[in-house]
Amino acid sequence: MTVGRSDGRTAVVIAVLTLLPAVWPSGRLAAQDSQFGIRGLGTPGKWESVRARTTGGAFAPFDAFSPLTDAVLADVRRMSASVTSGASWRTVDAGGAQSSLRATRFPAMVITGPLTSRIVVGGGFTTYLDRSFGVIVHDTINLRGVPQPITDEITSDGAVSDLRIAVAARVHSRLAVGLGLHRMTGSSRVIAKRSFADTANYRTSTARDEVAYGGTGGSASLLFDVTSDIRVAGWFRTDSKLHADVGGRRVAENALPRTFGAGVQWRAGAQATLAGNVMWRNWGAVQSIANAHDTFNWSLGAEIGSPSSPFRFGLRGGQMPFGVGKTPTEVGYSAGLGRQFSGGRGRLDIGLERLQRSGSGLNERVWTVLLGLTVRP
Amino acid sequence: MTRQLACLFLLVAGVALACTEKVTAPGVCPNFCPGDSIAIRDTIFTTIIQRDSSFRGYVPSYAAEAMTAADVPGVLDSRAFFTTDTMIRRVAPKSGDTTTVPITVDSSRVRFVIVHRPKNTTNLRLRLYQLPITADSTSTFASLDPSFTATPVDSLNVNALLALPAIADTHTVRLWDSLWGVQSSDSIRVSSAGHVLQINHLDSTLVVYFKLDTLQAPFIPADSGRRAWGVRVAADSFASVVLGSTESGGNGPLMRRFFHYTIPDTVSATPDSVVHTDRFVGTRFDNFVFTPPTPPLDSNLAVGGVPSARALLRVAMPAYLHDSIDVVRATLILVPVSAVPGVPSDSFRVLARPVLTDLGAKSPLSTSPLLNGSTFIHIGSPDTVHVEITNLVRAWSLDTTMATAFILGQVPEATSYAEIRFYSSRAPAFRPGLRVTYVKRFRFGGP
Numbered sequence: 001m002t003v004g005r006s007d008g009r010t011a012v013v014i015a016v017l018t019l020l021p022a023v024w025p026s027g028r029l030a031a032q033d034s035q036f037g038i039r040g041l042g043t044p045g046k047w048e049s050v051r052a053r054t055t056g057g058a059f060a061p062f063d064a065f066s067p068l069t070d071a072v073l074a075d076v077r078r079m080s081a082s083v084t085s086g087a088s089w090r091t092v093d094a095g096g097a098q099s100s101l102r103a104t105r106f107p108a109m110v111i112t113g114p115l116t117s118r119i120v121v122g123g124g125f126t127t128y129l130d131r132s133f134g135v136i137v138h139d140t141i142n143l144r145g146v147p148q149p150i151t152d153e154i155t156s157d158g159a160v161s162d163l164r165i166a167v168a169a170r171v172h173s174r175l176a177v178g179l180g181l182h183r184m185t186g187s188s189r190v191i192a193k194r195s196f197a198d199t200a201n202y203r204t205s206t207a208r209d210e211v212a213y214g215g216t217g218g219s220a221s222l223l224f225d226v227t228s229d230i231r232v233a234g235w236f237r238t239d240s241k242l243h244a245d246v247g248g249r250r251v252a253e254n255a256l257p258r259t260f261g262a263g264v265q266w267r268a269g270a271q272a273t274l275a276g277n278v279m280w281r282n283w284g285a286v287q288s289i290a291n292a293h294d295t296f297n298w299s300l301g302a303e304i305g306s307p308s309s310p311f312r313f314g315l316r317g318g319q320m321p322f323g324v325g326k327t328p329t330e331v332g333y334s335a336g337l338g339r340q341f342s343g344g345r346g347r348l349d350i351g352l353e354r355l356q357r358s359g360s361g362l363n364e365r366v367w368t369v370l371l372g373l374t375v376r377p
Numbered sequence: 378m379t380r381q382l383a384c385l386f387l388l389v390a391g392v393a394l395a396c397t398e399k400v401t402a403p404g405v406c407p408n409f410c411p412g413d414s415i416a417i418r419d420t421i422f423t424t425i426i427q428r429d430s431s432f433r434g435y436v437p438s439y440a441a442e443a444m445t446a447a448d449v450p451g452v453l454d455s456r457a458f459f460t461t462d463t464m465i466r467r468v469a470p471k472s473g474d475t476t477t478v479p480i481t482v483d484s485s486r487v488r489f490v491i492v493h494r495p496k497n498t499t500n501l502r503l504r505l506y507q508l509p510i511t512a513d514s515t516s517t518f519a520s521l522d523p524s525f526t527a528t529p530v531d532s533l534n535v536n537a538l539l540a541l542p543a544i545a546d547t548h549t550v551r552l553w554d555s556l557w558g559v560q561s562s563d564s565i566r567v568s569s570a571g572h573v574l575q576i577n578h579l580d581s582t583l584v585v586y587f588k589l590d591t592l593q594a595p596f597i598p599a600d601s602g603r604r605a606w607g608v609r610v611a612a613d614s615f616a617s618v619v620l621g622s623t624e625s626g627g628n629g630p631l632m633r634r635f636f637h638y639t640i641p642d643t644v645s646a647t648p649d650s651v652v653h654t655d656r657f658v659g660t661r662f663d664n665f666v667f668t669p670p671t672p673p674l675d676s677n678l679a680v681g682g683v684p685s686a687r688a689l690l691r692v693a694m695p696a697y698l699h700d701s702i703d704v705v706r707a708t709l710i711l712v713p714v715s716a717v718p719g720v721p722s723d724s725f726r727v728l729a730r731p732v733l734t735d736l737g738a739k740s741p742l743s744t745s746p747l748l749n750g751s752t753f754i755h756i757g758s759p760d761t762v763h764v765e766i767t768n769l770v771r772a773w774s775l776d777t778t779m780a781t782a783f784i785l786g787q788v789p790e791a792t793s794y795a796e797i798r799f800y801s802s803r804a805p806a807f808r809p810g811l812r813v814t815y816v817k818r819f820r821f822g823g824p
Contacts, residue, residue, distance in 0.1 A: 039408060136402070137410065252822045362408070
């Protein structure tokens with residue numbers, strides 16, 4: 001009886017957590033904000049579940065609930081769903097001036113299930129580019145021959161989301177391939193406000209609009225089991241131009257990068273798995289942005305312990321695509337725990353991530369608390 | 378299992394509590410700011426005011442809510458006056474009596490409310506003159522001049538009264554308030570001549586009372602007890618006061634007669650009883666006259682004067698002021714033809730009010746005070762006049778159906794000789810202009 005009652009409560013919690021992202025404001029369906037994305041198209045999202053993210057992203061190509069690759073969906077044997085959420089506390093250090101920011105995001109959701117014994121379909125969303133930021137600038141300008149203190153506040157709340165429909169097939173006992181179709185969509189509510197210290201003579205100017213984004217893409221990936229313990233993955237993705245519309249009028253079109261990546265996973269016994277991957281994206285192809293850089297990212301991670309309650313940790317490093325001067329870099333450390341419940345029908349993942357980003361004139365330090373839920377009804 | 382659920386709930390609660398967003402940080406521009414910036418422009422539209430005109434006759438002096446008495450030798454002379462209604466000559470000694478007895482006037486008081494005066498002047502005096510009771514709206518400065526140049530009936534020194542010790546006991550103050558209908562005077566000053574001054578603590582207006590005997594204010598039955606009183610002002614310098622008129626409500630001039638009558642005793646041998654009482658004499662008409670008279674309208678834009686003149690200015694809004702920008706400040710620029718002569722304390726307010734629809738001189742005015750713009754015109758200053766009409770131009774910018782015209786008028790109208798004239802659009806070098814500071818539309822959507 002006790003087990004039965006607990007299962008009922010668990011089901012309620014699962015239902016609540018599953019519905020939470022569905023009813024959440026769309027602006028929260030974003031990933032990790034960064035000041036480095038303001039002067040570019042945005043901050044690229046991390047296409048990782050909590051499990052993958054707590055291994056530094058190393059497990060992402062081998063984790064069916066990370067929307068990085070499609071081929072890995074072939075491992076799914078039952079209808080499953082997973083959602084990722086994270087709360088971040090970010091410290092921005094710009095030339096000695098520090099500010100503290102915080103945000104809560106739901107960066108990824110995956111639903112997948114087998115169509116036949118060899119073919120699995122899946123879908124969901126993740127954040128392609130985060131467009132949430134706000135900047136305040138205090139200045140004094142000369143107006144009508146008089147120095148006039150002003151405050152400009154420009155805010156953007158939204159993201160470019162990546163909706164994916166993917167299919168994976170196990171074409172051989174050792175080889176799985178996957179294809180995905182991507183639709184980039186989303187919007188950001190933008191506000192530009194200028195206020196004056198002299199409120200008696202000058203009125204505050206506020207401009208509001210909503211920018212809608214759109215684009216399409218395709219991805220392909222493969223998963224090859226070299227031995228029963230070693231698995232390698234490779235993936236590729238290309239996208240159309242990302243267009244931005246305001247009031248139904250196209251205001252911008254920007255090329256998006258191609259993505260290449262490869263990873264390896266080693267099952268070192270029954271209670272230890274190690275993985276690593278590298279990924280390259282040619283963000284430099286975004287012609288409209290002067291300071292766009294190609295990025296190379298890597299990650300290493302491990303999962304130790306029983307599969308029902310493993311401990312994970314990982315390390316990541318690499319570059320960020322937008323920044324003046326030298327390419328901004330990002331280093332991250334993460335760790336977390338997983339716990340299966342209800343006889344393996346559900347899994348709760350928690351994690352903690354520390355990121356350090358640095359570029360010319362700006363450093364960021366981020367703590368993120370991650371919470372993920374996977375259910376197999 | 379229960380412990381696991383508790384942990385789960387704690388995690389969910391933790392995430393929910395962390396759902397407070399703060400994504401705004403000080404900008405590090407230009408490297409870490411949006412590509413576009415908020416751009417501001419300041420432009421003077423020199424030909425935007427078109428088809429401007431002036432019209433006179435909106436408010437005559439006798440309908441104004443105040444009267445100006447001023448005397449600046451060689452510049453202007455303004456004199457206020459009022460006439461009283463008829464006064465009863467007999468009263469019924471007892472209630473229900475059909476017979477009446479004559480009254481005998483003992484004294485009178487004449488009251489004026491000074492709503493505005495120069496605070497820095499000295500020896501400010503009001504001189505009371507007896508005027509012909511036929512004075513009315515047709516009376517001119519010249520026609521009343523003989524009466525105003527005769528010997529004054531009485532004179533009252535405002536500064537001397539103000540310098541006297543104040544009587545502030547509540548009983549006396551309330552008695553005077555109730556007798557004369559004055560509201561909230563805070564103290565009273567009484568001179569040896571019987572002149573009284575009350576200070577209204579709400580608006581600092583001064584209420585002054587002349588005390589007149591029967592020689593100064595005779596009761597003439599042939600005139601039905603009517604009287605007419607005129608006021609001139611004198612001072613060491615800047616002699617000018619603004620007196621309340623009947624149209625202002627409770628601040629109009631008043632006269633009160635104090636009289637007695639005898640009740641004859643027809644029953645016993647006791648002496649006749651004498652009753653002392655008083656009565657207000659209603660104000661029939663009040664006005665002021667001045668010289669030199671207001672000059673006729675010309676090609677310039679006249680605002681103020683008597684009867685009041687207003688200027689209608691039409692604005693040809695360029696299309697780009699209707700969209701793509703956000704007006705943050707708009708200032709109307711007007712160049713006076715010359716400085717307004719007079720006493721500095723007679724500076725007046727000019728109000729720009731939008732018209733609901735453009736029907737020329739009779740355009741109905743908007744009743745929304747939010748769209749109005751105003752400024753003060755300083756006597757003796759030839760400086761360019763600036764009127765802030767930001768709200769109005771913002772409204773025009775947002776609502777293309779609004780009539781883009783407004784009327785400049787004096788506030789309050791026709792209360793003084795003061796009139797300002799601005800160059801109109803017919804004077805290309807000095808025509809009215811509109812200075813608009815606006816923010817260009819932010820280019821959203823770009824990196």
